Amino acid sequence: xxxLTIGAIGMFSVGLIKDHNMLYLSMGCIGIxxxxxxxxxxxxxxxxxxxxxxxxxxxxxxxxxxxPEIIASLFFGYFMEHILHNNKIAALGVAGxxxxxxxxxxxxxxxxxxxx
Numbered sequence: 001x002x003x004l005t006i007g008a009i010g011m012f013s014v015g016l017i018k019d020h021n022m023l024y025l026s027m028g029c030i031g032i033x034x035x036x037x038x039x040x041x042x043x044x045x046x047x048x049x050x051x052x053x054x055x056x057x058x059x060x061x062x063x064x065x066x067x068p069e070i071i072a073s074l075f076f077g078y079f080m081e082h083i084l085h086n087n088k089i090a091a092l093g094v095a096g097x098x099x100x101x102x103x104x105x106x107x108x109x110x111x112x113x114x115x116x
Contacts, residue, residue: 003040004103007033011096015089033099041065044109 010029017023042058049057084090 001103001106003033003036004099004106007037008096008099008103011092011099014092 006029010026010033013026013029014023017026041061045057045061046054080086080091084094
């Protein structure tokens with residue numbers, strides 16, 4: 001949750017920064033979120049699935065990562081052009097809002113679940 005919030009701050013700050021050297025700080029914040037996005041979902045899942053079915057469950061879980069990426073690549077161009085009017089800073093604002101939403105949804109994760 002903390003890493004996603006830091007990433008959201010990084011996304012929002014890009015539009016506010018006037019000194020291009022300060023963008024390194026924004027990109028660092030986004031990098032912190034990216035690192036957690038790549039690793040934490042699998043770490044959380046691996047603790048609650050049976051060891052003998054890890055490959056199957058991880059493969060199925062990967063669909064839930066890949067499908068939103070495919071949907072975004074197919075439809076965000078339209079969203080960007082027609083709704084955001086090609087405003088790249090607004091797109092970063094949307095990304096920041098979605099990262100904050102993801103951070104809030106982390107509150108629903110139960111870490112003490114038993115393996116199935």
